[in-house]
Amino acid sequence: MFDSDSRYAALKWYRKLRLGWIFNTSTFIGNFVIALVVTYFFDGLGYGEAVNYVFFLSMLSIGLWVTEAIPPFAVGIFIIATLLLGFGTDYIIEESSPVDLYVGTWTSNVIWLLLGGFFLAEGMRVVELDRSLFRFTIRRFGSKPEQLLLGLMLTTGVASMVMSNTATTAMMISSIIPLVHLMGKKSPYSIALLTGIPAAASVGGIGTIIGSTPNAIAVGALAEKGINLTFMDWMIFGFPVGIFLVLAFWKFLVSRNHIKGLEIDLSKLPKSTDKVDPFKRKAVIFTLIVTILMWLTEPVHGIPVAATSAVPIVLLTMTQVIMADQVRTLPWDTLMLVAGGLALGIALVEVGLADIVMNEVNSLPIPTFGIAIVFSLVAVLLSNVMSNTAAASILVPLGLALPAPYSVAVPLIVAISCSCSLLLPVSTPSNAISYATGLIEQKQFRPGGLMLILLGPATAMVAVMLWSLVFV
Known part of the structure; x- marks a missing residue:
């Protein structure tokens, strides 16, 4: 399928000539110039050089995230380095200021929480608990x-x-690939499978703090403001929202694709041939149970979720379920992206740019509830064309500047809305994986994507606002 696409073939030829760096370099320079021009006009408002500097960095980061002139994780590194250059020296801003806040994002609770989740996921893959879930x-x-x-x-x-x-x-x-091949890629059931599974992965991740990176960004940003959400706090509203959206999307697929009455043959599905060490499997199950229980019972024992994240790291390496080579393959780039996003969010708040933006937003002739709706829609729309982590990094700090209880609710609504972007193959890695099979067309993502653009933010608004009224 891909080889028949002239655009893809041209891109392959272009890369073979090793000229991709020319495109990336020119795109980077273009983003830099655009950010400079926009900042030049912003400078006329007279907010000061620190605000102007962070504004320029924000504009440049957004451009780099959208165009991917450099990989998203590299943007995260670039943000931290640029903040250190601007505020840690007098080369750009005349008076330097402490930069520990920006470097400290590497050791934030969010980073450790995600790292613990990465080790759990790798352990489940190694002992084939993932395949066991499918057979179950x-x-x-x-x-x-x-x-x-x-x-x-x-x-x-x-x-x-x-x-x-x-x-x-x-x-x-x-x-499910063998089943899709058996049914044929034009079968309504194949379409339902190849759109339903990535959608369930994206919205299902709403259920826990570690289920989606925007969730962790929102929790980390709130923690910087002294508002600490436990693993269980998030699940009170996140789990019902995740399950509801999975069920709603399933109902939508059943109705739209008319799959009732079809006959399917499960005998063609792959069966595991590798033998798994029983000890290692038990070690992973034990580690999984202990870690999740400690995350859920944080209010009881008082051990932070970041500290609990050491449990899978230690136990799974000690029992040799995860070896050094496998540790090297973990998604460290995600941690770099998150650290950079958190640093940008801190900078937006520290120099007062978030307050400036929100003061302008609050002056609009719409109620605060309407502003919260706008935030949720902007979040889901941005996440369809750029990394949902990047979108959350931009919008969450702005939401913190709203008056209570919206200062708590809107960052959470934004995080959930960012996970509901499923309109395009590039909207989320889950969609991209499904699309890369060559068994589904881009247009087949649109109906479900449009449905979630509306239903996702609406569900988030209802669930989070109810939670904030009761628990905040």
């Missing part, structure tokens, strides 16, 4: 097409609450 789904939900689709989506959604959404999608997509 088959046994539990049977072969009726609508029930099997529900089972696969629920399994994907729940698994993505403790595993990377990308890894969960890759695991489930690889398991």
